[in-house]
Amino acid sequence: MDDQNKNLILATALSFLVILVWFILFPPPEQSNAPQDTAITTSQGTGIQAPDAAAPAAAAGDAAAAAADATVKADAPRVAIDTPRLSGSMSLLGGRIDELSLKDYRVSLDDDAEIVELLAPTGSPSAYYALYGWAPGSGLSATDVPGPLTEWTVTEGETLGVGTPVTLSWSNENGLTFRNTIAVDEDFMFTVTQSVENTTTAPISAAPYGILARHGIGEDADLPGLKNFFILHEGVVAMNDGTLSEIKYKDVRKFDIDPGEGAQAEVFQNKSEGWIGFTDHYWMTTLIPDAGSPFRSAAKYDDRRKIYQAETVLPTMTVAPGETAQVSTRLFAGAKEWETIRAYQNNGVQKYIDSIDWGWFFFLTKPIFWLLHQLHGLIGNMGWAIIGLTLIIKAIVFPLALKSYVSMAKMKELQPQMEALKEAAGDDRQKLQQGMMELYKKEKVNPAAGCLPILLQIPIFFSLYKVIFVTIELRHAPWFGPFQDLSMPDPTSIMNLFGLMPWSGPEAGSLAATILIGILPLLLGISMWLQQKLNPAPTDPTQAMIFAWMPWVFMFMLGSFASGLVVYWIANNTITFTQQYIIMRSHGYKPDVFGNIKSGFKRTPKDEKK
Known part of the structure; x- marks a missing residue:
C-alpha cells in the first residue's frame, strides 16, 4: 500500500470518526458562567x-x-x-x-x-x-x-x-x-x-x-x-x-x-x-x-x-x-x-x-452566515446562495488544495520508484520507511499534504451545519421544485419518483425516510464515488472494501441532514473533483476515471481468490 492511499484512508477515517463522535457522544457544553451573587453597591441618579x-x-x-x-x-x-x-x-x-x-x-x-x-x-x-x-x-x-x-x-x-x-x-x-x-x-x-x-x-x-x-x-x-x-x-x-x-x-x-x-x-x-x-x-x-x-x-x-x-x-x-x-x-x-x-x-x-x-465554532459560523446572508441578498435564492458560498470557500482554501493536489500528483509520479524500494527492502519495513523518507526529502514531497483539505473541511462542515440548523433565515427557505425548505431533509424519495409526483415522500426522521433516501443524498453518494475514482482502488482487499462502501455509508448517514447542507456537500465534491482532475493532469498525471470505474466492477477470477 502506498503512502498516498494510507493518507487518504486515514483522513477519511478521521473525518468519519470526528463526525460520529461530535454528533453522538459530545454535544456542545452548556455555558453557565454566572458571576457570584454579590450585592449591588452603586447607584445611578438622584x-x-x-x-x-x-x-x-x-x-x-x-x-x-x-x-x-x-x-x-x-x-x-x-x-x-x-x-x-x-x-x-x-x-x-x-x-x-x-x-x-x-x-x-x-x-x-x-x-x-x-x-x-x-x-x-x-x-x-x-x-x-x-x-x-x-x-x-x-x-x-x-x-x-x-x-x-x-x-x-x-x-x-x-x-x-x-x-x-x-x-x-x-x-x-x-x-x-x-x-x-x-x-x-x-x-x-x-x-x-x-x-x-x-x-x-x-x-x-x-x-x-x-x-x-x-x-x-x-x-x-x-x-x-x-x-x-x-x-x-x-x-x-x-x-x-x-x-x-x-x-x-x-x-x-x-x-x-x-x-x-x-x-x-x-x-x-x-x-x-x-x-x-x-x-x-x-x-x-x-x-x-x-x-x-x-x-x-x-x-x-x-x-x-x-x-x-x-x-x-x-x-x-x-x-x-x-x-x-x-x-x-x-x-x-x-x-x-x-x-x-x-x-x-x-x-x-x-x-x-x-x-x-453560534456554537463552538462561532469564529467560523458568524462569518459564514454573514457571507451566506449577503449572497442570498444578491441572488434571491438560498439554494443558489449555498452553492455560491461553496465556490467562495473553495476559492479561499484553494492555495492549500493546490499544494495537496500537486503533492498527490508527484506521489503518483514516484510510484515506480516506491515499488522498486519495496522490492529492494523485502520484509524489512524499517529499511522501506527510511528509503521512502529519503525519496520524499529528495523530491520535496509531503506525503501528509493530501490529508489537509479533508481535515480542513471538518470545522467548515460543522459550522455550516450549525448555520443551516439554527438560523431562522434558512427556515422555510426554498430552492426549486420540491425543495421548499432547505432547513429540512430532502423530501423526495423513490415513493414520489424523486419529486416528480405531487405526493409527499416518507415522513422525515422515520425508518422509511432513512432507507428510501431522496435525490440529493443519492447525488452526494455518486459525487463521493466519482471523486474516489480519480485514483485506482487499493490492491489490499480490506482497503478496497472500505473505499467501496465509504460513499454509500456517508450517503445514508447524511441523508437525514438538512437538505441545504447536502447541497453544500454535493457542490463541494463536484468542485473538488474538477480541481483535482485539472491540477493532476497539469502535473503530468492523467487520472483514468473511466478505467478505474470499469476495473471496480471486474470480478476477481476464482483461481486468484484462493
Whole structure:
C-alpha cells in the first residue's frame, strides 16, 4: 500500500470518526458562567438606591406566583396590539403582555397554516407572558403597589401600534399613582416606561421589576414544541456585563436556593449592562434594562407551579413628596432574525447578536452566515446562495488544495520508484520507511499534504451545519421544485419518483425516510464515488472494501441532514473533483476515471481468490 492511499484512508477515517463522535457522544457544553451573587453597591441618579437583594426579588417572585394561580377572567378588558409584524393583545388584569403572534411566520408550509403564536395567557396550554410591577420598599406594603391581579385603566391610546403607545394607570388609596406606558417599534421591541407619582407628604421607596413567565408541563418533561436536540440551545439566555450564560430548561429545574420552599434560582448581578430571557429554536423573549444602571437578574423555576421564570429587578427608587420617578426597560418578543437583532445591538443592546446560538465554532459560523446572508441578498435564492458560498470557500482554501493536489500528483509520479524500494527492502519495513523518507526529502514531497483539505473541511462542515440548523433565515427557505425548505431533509424519495409526483415522500426522521433516501443524498453518494475514482482502488482487499462502501455509508448517514447542507456537500465534491482532475493532469498525471470505474466492477477470477 502506498503512502498516498494510507493518507487518504486515514483522513477519511478521521473525518468519519470526528463526525460520529461530535454528533453522538459530545454535544456542545452548556455555558453557565454566572458571576457570584454579590450585592449591588452603586447607584445611578438622584433618589435611586441599590436594591435589597432579597425583598424585591421575593416580591417579584410572589407576583409571578400570584399571576400563575390567578384564574384569568373571560371578560377581563384587553388592549389590542397591531403592528405590521405583530398581532395580539395585553390584559388590563395585571397589565400583562400575554397574547402575541408573529404575522410573518407560519407554523408550516401548508397554505392554510396558522401564524406562529409566541405568547399566550394564563389558562392556555402553553402560558407565556411578560409582567411588570413594583416591589414595595420602606413605608409601603404589597397592597400599596399594583400586583398581577390589579386591573389597570387605559388613560392614553386605544390600540398599541407603531407610533401609537398606550398608557395604563392605577392609583392606590394613599396618594400614589402608577403608570405603565408601552410602545412598540416596527419589528419586535417593546419599550415599557414605569413611573410612580407621589402625592403624599412622605417619601416612598419601591423597586421596579420585569418578569417573563413560562409555564411547564411537569418536572420531568420539557415545554411543548421544544426540539430537544443537543446541538441547539433552548432555555435561558443571559448577558451579564459582557459574559454570555446559556442554561437549558432541564438545568433551570435544578436550581435550589431554598429547599422545601419551592424557590429555585440562578442569580446574576449586573453592574451596568445586560439582558435575560428565554430562547427557543427560532423565537426569543428577553428583558433589557437600559444600559448604565445596575440591576439584578435571575432565572428561576417554581417547582410547585411548574413555572420557568426570568426576571430583572432594578435599583430601589426613593420618590420624594410631590415628585415623580420613572424608568424605562425594553422587551424583545419575536423572531431571531440576524439583521433585526444586529440593529438592536447597534442601538445599544450589549452583544445581542450572541443570543443566536453560534456554537463552538462561532469564529467560523458568524462569518459564514454573514457571507451566506449577503449572497442570498444578491441572488434571491438560498439554494443558489449555498452553492455560491461553496465556490467562495473553495476559492479561499484553494492555495492549500493546490499544494495537496500537486503533492498527490508527484506521489503518483514516484510510484515506480516506491515499488522498486519495496522490492529492494523485502520484509524489512524499517529499511522501506527510511528509503521512502529519503525519496520524499529528495523530491520535496509531503506525503501528509493530501490529508489537509479533508481535515480542513471538518470545522467548515460543522459550522455550516450549525448555520443551516439554527438560523431562522434558512427556515422555510426554498430552492426549486420540491425543495421548499432547505432547513429540512430532502423530501423526495423513490415513493414520489424523486419529486416528480405531487405526493409527499416518507415522513422525515422515520425508518422509511432513512432507507428510501431522496435525490440529493443519492447525488452526494455518486459525487463521493466519482471523486474516489480519480485514483485506482487499493490492491489490499480490506482497503478496497472500505473505499467501496465509504460513499454509500456517508450517503445514508447524511441523508437525514438538512437538505441545504447536502447541497453544500454535493457542490463541494463536484468542485473538488474538477480541481483535482485539472491540477493532476497539469502535473503530468492523467487520472483514468473511466478505467478505474470499469476495473471496480471486474470480478476477481476464482483461481486468484484462493
